[in-house]
Amino acid sequence: MNNQLKVLRAIRNWSQAELADRLDVSRQAVNAIETGKYDPSLPLAFKLARLFAMPIEEIFDDGHEGQDDGH
């Protein structure tokens, strides 16, 4: 799953460790999400959305936009 985490973090000039502190997770977790090696759980995704004040779907992209709308 693609995500905008690295860009959003860079805009705010935060290091991975700083973002990890804000999310109360390890730096390795932030790195794994950014590099697409790990998809966060729903609670962590919501935490990210709240932190960046953005909807989850603007941070994460599963590459299936518009395919699951029932039309």
Added chain:
Amino acid sequence: MAMKDKMMDIEPQKRRAPSMVWPIAIGLGTAMLAGGFAGYNQAAAENGDAVLAPWIGPVVAILIGGLALAYFVRRHADWFRSWSPRKRLYWVSLTLSCALGFVAAMVMQSGTNGPEGLFSNAAMTPTAAIGLSAMWVVGLTIALVLYHRTVDDHERQAYHLGGLAGFYAFVFPCPVWWVLWRADMAPPVDAMMLFALSLTVNAAVYFWFKFR
């Protein structure tokens, strides 16, 4: 821009992380001190002199190492206070696990013949066996409860995958070895060898998913 300003309002105060050289040096010093006690005991035994109880060396080393670590934490108290309660408890559980593993390994090793005795079936005194069993069950239970309450999502996934790999490292070889032994094609099944294999695979997979 407004959003950025909003984020800056909640920015925590940045604190400089202390060098990790000292905790590593304290760990190495603790291991060397325990090794010194083990060497003393071995020399005393070879000379026919009285030896110290096997638990004394590792416990004294852990106490001195613990005091040094407490001094380090106190010296950098501001930085450690900036940690979240979850992070603090997480590191307490890891430190506790390391201390328990260290004491158990040193006691087992000092009661047998050198490093090769760690997973051997060499004879052990009832006191050491009961003490190690109690330490393993009680200590591991406390450390695991703390760990599971404080671990984050990403590490939980690494832990689960490592646990599954460790389980397979037991499930596949154990029955194969057992039936080969029954056919007189292999030596008797060695539980501790399977335990060591399972732990090694568990650790390798865990570290891979945690730090890749």
